[in-house]
Amino acid sequence: xxxxxxxSPGNVFANGKLHKSVxxxxxxxxxxxxxxxxxxxxxxxxxxxxxxxxxxxxxxVLFDVLIVVVSRIVEGGRKAVDRLITSLVVTxxxxxxxxxxxxxxxxxxxxxxxxxxxxxxxxxxxxxSVGGGALHALIGTLEITLFAALMAVPIGLLTSIYLVExxxxxxxxxxxxxxxxxxxxxxxxxxxxxxxxxxxxxxxxARFGLVxxxxxxxxxxxxxxxxxxxxxxxxxxELREASYALGVPKWLTIIKVVLPTSLAGITTxxxxxxxxxxxxxxxLLVTAGFTTSMNYDLFKNPMMTLPVFAxxxxxxxxxxxxxxxxxxxxxxxxxxxxxMVLNLLxxxxxxLFAPKLSR
Amino acid sequence: MTTAPAHPGSPTTPKPKAVVRVGDRVFxxxxxxxxxxxxxxxxxxxxxxxxxxIPAFSAKVGELPNQAANFWDYVGPLVFGTVWSALxxxxxxxxxxIGIALFISHFAPRRIAPVLGYVIDLLAAVPSVVYGLWxxxxxxxxxxxxxxxxxxxxxxxxxxxxxxxxxxxxxxxxSIVLAVMAIPIMTAVMREIFLQAPTxxxxxxxxxxxxxxxxxxxxxxxxxxxxxxSAIMLGLGRALGxxxxxALVLSVSxxxxxxxxxxxxxxxxxxxxxxxxxxxxxxxxxxxxASGLIxxxxxxxxxxxxxxxxxxxVS
Amino acid sequence: xxxxxxxxxxxxxxxxxxxxxxxxxTIEPRTVTAFxxxxxxxxxxxxxxLNRMHEVIPGAYVEGSVKVDGDDLYAPGVxxxxxxxxxxxxxxxxxxxxTMSIKDxxxxxxxxxxxxxxxxEADDIVERSLQGANLxxxxxxxxxxxxxxxxxxxxxxxxxxxxxxxxxDVLLMDEPCSALDPISTLAIEDLIEELKKEFTIVIVTHNxxxxxxxxxxxxxxxxxxxxxxxxxxxxxxxxxxFSNPSVQATEDYVSGxxx
Numbered sequence: 062x063x064x065x066x067x068x069s070p071g072n073v074f075a076n077g078k079l080h081k082s083v084x085x086x087x088x089x090x091x092x093x094x095x096x097x098x099x100x101x102x103x104x105x106x107x108x109x110x111x112x113x114x115x116x117x118x119x120x121x122v123l124f125d126v127l128i129v130v131v132s133r134i135v136e137g138g139r140k141a142v143d144r145l146i147t148s149l150v151v152t153x154x155x156x157x158x159x160x161x162x163x164x165x166x167x168x169x170x171x172x173x174x175x176x177x178x179x180x181x182x183x184x185x186x187x188x189x190s191v192g193g194g195a196l197h198a199l200i201g202t203l204e205i206t207l208f209a210a211l212m213a214v215p216i217g218l219l220t221s222i223y224l225v226e227x228x229x230x231x232x233x234x235x236x237x238x239x240x241x242x243x244x245x246x247x248x249x250x251x252x253x254x255x256x257x258x259x260x261x262x263x264x265x266x267a268r269f270g271l272v273x274x275x276x277x278x279x280x281x282x283x284x285x286x287x288x289x290x291x292x293x294x295x296x297x298x299e300l301r302e303a304s305y306a307l308g309v310p311k312w313l314t315i316i317k318v319v320l321p322t323s324l325a326g327i328t329t330x331x332x333x334x335x336x337x338x339x340x341x342x343x344x345l346l347v348t349a350g351f352t353t354s355m356n357y358d359l360f361k362n363p364m365m366t367l368p369v370f371a372x373x374x375x376x377x378x379x380x381x382x383x384x385x386x387x388x389x390x391x392x393x394x395x396x397x398x399x400x401m402v403l404n405l406l407x408x409x410x411x412x413l414f415a416p417k418l419s420r
Numbered sequence: 421m422t423t424a425p426a427h428p429g430s431p432t433t434p435k436p437k438a439v440v441r442v443g444d445r446v447f448x449x450x451x452x453x454x455x456x457x458x459x460x461x462x463x464x465x466x467x468x469x470x471x472x473x474i475p476a477f478s479a480k481v482g483e484l485p486n487q488a489a490n491f492w493d494y495v496g497p498l499v500f501g502t503v504w505s506a507l508x509x510x511x512x513x514x515x516x517x518i519g520i521a522l523f524i525s526h527f528a529p530r531r532i533a534p535v536l537g538y539v540i541d542l543l544a545a546v547p548s549v550v551y552g553l554w555x556x557x558x559x560x561x562x563x564x565x566x567x568x569x570x571x572x573x574x575x576x577x578x579x580x581x582x583x584x585x586x587x588x589x590x591x592x593x594x595s596i597v598l599a600v601m602a603i604p605i606m607t608a609v610m611r612e613i614f615l616q617a618p619t620x621x622x623x624x625x626x627x628x629x630x631x632x633x634x635x636x637x638x639x640x641x642x643x644x645x646x647x648x649x650s651a652i653m654l655g656l657g658r659a660l661g662x663x664x665x666x667a668l669v670l671s672v673s674x675x676x677x678x679x680x681x682x683x684x685x686x687x688x689x690x691x692x693x694x695x696x697x698x699x700x701x702x703x704x705x706x707x708x709x710a711s712g713l714i715x716x717x718x719x720x721x722x723x724x725x726x727x728x729x730x731x732x733x734v735s
Numbered sequence: 736x737x738x739x740x741x742x743x744x745x746x747x748x749x750x751x752x753x754x755x756x757x758x759x760x761t762i763e764p765r766t767v768t769a770f771x772x773x774x775x776x777x778x779x780x781x782x783x784x785l786n787r788m789h790e791v792i793p794g795a796y797v798e799g800s801v802k803v804d805g806d807d808l809y810a811p812g813v814x815x816x817x818x819x820x821x822x823x824x825x826x827x828x829x830x831x832x833x834t835m836s837i838k839d840x841x842x843x844x845x846x847x848x849x850x851x852x853x854x855x856e857a858d859d860i861v862e863r864s865l866q867g868a869n870l871x872x873x874x875x876x877x878x879x880x881x882x883x884x885x886x887x888x889x890x891x892x893x894x895x896x897x898x899x900x901x902x903x904d905v906l907l908m909d910e911p912c913s914a915l916d917p918i919s920t921l922a923i924e925d926l927i928e929e930l931k932k933e934f935t936i937v938i939v940t941h942n943x944x945x946x947x948x949x950x951x952x953x954x955x956x957x958x959x960x961x962x963x964x965x966x967x968x969x970x971x972x973x974x975x976x977f978s979n980p981s982v983q984a985t986e987d988y989v990s991g992x993x994x
Binding site: 112114115139140142143146147149150151152153154156157158160161163164167168171215216217218219220222223224226227228232233235236238239240241242243244245246247248249250251253254256257258260261265279282286310311312313315316336339340341342343346347350351368371372375376386389390393396397400401404 | 441443444446447448450451452453454455456457458459461462464465468469471472515516518519520522523524527528536539540542543545546547548549550551552553554556557558559562565566600603607631632633634636654657660661662663664667668690693694697698701705708709712713715716719720722723724727
């Protein structure tokens with residue numbers, strides 16, 4: 062098979078061109094070549110076990126070198142560089158997807174072991190090895206996150222309303238700037254703040270659910286403000302003006318016209334904010350603390366949460382590590398499922414209500 | 421402005437006053453207060469952290485963990501570990517992010533590009549504790565043979581020297597996890613920017629006879645320069661503040677070293693707090709909070725720098 | 736340097752939609768040909784097939800052939816990159832590269848193929864191209880200043896300089912004056928008179944008076960209705976097209992009865 066294609070000899074616009082299949086053949090060939098190399102090394106005892114990932118990676122490197130050389134000869138230097146870049150960006154994408162695939166596969170495979178009814182109906186009270194469940198953690202996560210949302214959503218919503226509908230001067234600029242800054246607070250610092258706040262009034266060692274909620278609220282507020290602001294800005298000015306023209310006061314216009322129009326976007330923003338903080342471990346470690354028993358009271362005693370549960374199960378294994386590791390993975394699986402459901406719901410709501418708003 | 425002379429006997433019409441409704445007053449007050457609350461919260465964060473940290477700054481020998489002579493002795497290695505791991509993560513993540521963003525914006529078929537973007541965004545949805553579990557159970561075991569190889573054959577190179585870790589729980593592994601966590605954030609921002617490159621300039625490049633890469637080099641990358649920088653700062657902020665991935669994956673010590681493959685790794689501020697907080701008390705507790713304050717300041721500076729760069733470009 | 740273009744039975748498709756149908760025309764070297772017609776009649780689309788720029792839109796393809804001095808642009812094995820090097824284009828809105836100086840803008844196309852050119856060679860090319868675009872005297876003292884700092888008319892002439900710096904055989908111009916003021920428009924029209932001594936020029940224009948001022952031959956495109964493909968209705972000397980066209984539709988268009 063000829064590599065160069067010159068169908069119309071003498072066509073001044075034609076150039077050597079690699080046949081479409083050439084890159085794929087070179088890629089496959091490189092992979093096979095490296096696999097053989099590793100198999101030989103393996104047989105010769107130089108490498109411990111046949112390493113397919115190394116073979117694929119080095120094979121891709123070999124492919125990059127080959128394609129540049131071959132393309133340069135047939136098609137010219139500029140096209141060779143173009144092909145190399147194409148290979149590099151595709152490789153970059155594949156490299157990014159690999160951890161995702163590996164992670165999701167591991168969570169699914171290892172998490173299913175304890176994905177049973179017991180996991181969702183028992184706490185860890187009195188459990189030293191097998192058995193037990195994460196009910197206390199689930200309830201804890203639910204209560205703490207909901208309460209955090211209860212605090213963060215009104216504040217965030219009202220702030221974004223201020224920024225979009227009222228604020229014009231230095232106060233608005235200051236608020237916008239600091240909301241931006243707030244988005245960058247490390248989650249553990251938010252936890253430390255909540256801890257410090259309550260330690261001021263109750264002394265050190267104050268560990269209960271509400272403290273965790275405050276920490277999560279600090280993390281949620283900037284997300285809610287940002288996303289609500291986006292949605293409110295999209296509401297056309299004409300809508301507000303039509304309302305004013307009818308004699309409706311500003312505050313009623315906001316409540317009855319602007320908010321309902323952007324309700325879908327606001328809901329989506331809130332759900333995404335919840336999805337973001339529901340998996341936070343660090344702030345809850347230092348605030349809501351750790352317990353093995355059920356606790357429904359946000360205002361008294363430490364409260365377990367799902368991410369902290371996953372963490373402590375893994376980091377504080379008993380004599381027999383297997384049940385602890387199993388429970389940790391199942392907690393991870395449940396967490397990912399919750400986050401995915403929230404994300405999908407948010408997407409679904411956006412799509413459901415999007416057509417109603419004409420651009 | 422001239423005023424008509426008032427005729428004696430005829431009353432001057434009073435200027436009409438705008439009617440201010442109670443509802444409007446209440447509502448606008450509520451929204452201002454909420455906005456102001458943000459400022460108050462931030463001020464409080466700073467204030468409380470400072471307040472709780474003060475005892476640590478003036479602590480003497482023996483009061484601080486790790487036999488540190490003073491606070492800076494204590495927090496120095498932690499700052500090193502934080503910055504070093506974040507830097508390692510960025511070295512890996514930035515080229516990958518640029519490549520991925522370019523792939524999605526200019527190389528992938530238009531119809532599946534949004535799906536590919538969504539796949540990368542999935543990486544951002546995974547909670548950090550799950551990344552930590554994956555890091556210690558899967559990734560560390562996976563990379564350990566490669567570390568062995570590097571240590572054995574390239575051990576003369578300072579980064580690869582030292583006593584090889586048997587579990588793979590090194591700072592390099594932790595940085596890889598950080599890189600995976602930073603990629604989706606940076607890619608999302610860069611993707612947006614690359615898509616906004618003016619089509620007119622792209623067509624101008626193509627009309628001159630440029631290949632796809634040359635067009636990107638001529639019209640997309642120069643346009644996206646500051647966007648790329650701000651994306652990097654965002655990723656840096658994320659990497660600096662990440663706790664759980666490091667707390668789970670890293671085999672920590674108080675060592676300050678550049679060695680990548682050993683089990684004596686410098687810890688990071690965030691991971692240190694997570695690991696020590698439960699048992700800490702007294703000055704040690706203050707020291708932890710003080711280190712958190714330092715972390716807050718560092719991420720604040722990075723964040724403000726990123727915003728400044730973005731604003732400079734827009735103006 | 737300038738070449739003859741022969742278009743034979745060209746159909747242009749955007750995926751399944753036929754945008755332009757059955758174009759046959761021959762354009763002689765060193766002439767200016769104008770494409771006129773109402774909006775949406777396919778003249779810009781057809782223009783873009785002359786340097787394969789229509790392929791920027793995914794799913795666009797052609798049937799038929801376009802031969803430049805005998806070489807078919809659409810023969811198998813043809814590299815669009817090389818085609819665009821030989822057939823240059825100037826766009827409706829001036830688009831100098833914003834981050835580059837005037838000098839770098841002019842050299843942008845040249846540097847793609849010759850990465851290493853000596854400074855004196857580069858300076859020669861810059862001066863020659865800017866002279867050719869009637870811009871040299873206005874910018875010769877600020878070649879290192881950003882290209883975006885010029886006025887609209889100057890920017891467009893900069894784009895023309897950039898296009899001719901690579902010494903193409905054909906220069907395509909897609910409504911080059913529609914974003915410019917009348918004075919700049921006149922300057923560009925004078926420039927076209929100069930340029931045709933060296934290049935084959937094809938210009939799409941909405942402005943009939945411009946077409947009659949500037950071109951040697953004119954092609955009139957029309958469209959039967961929305962959704963129908965555009966067609967070449969008549970192609971003749973400009974003087975004839977505007978005073979005594981053969982087809983009634985042409986007569987209607989040039990006298991302003993529609994479009």
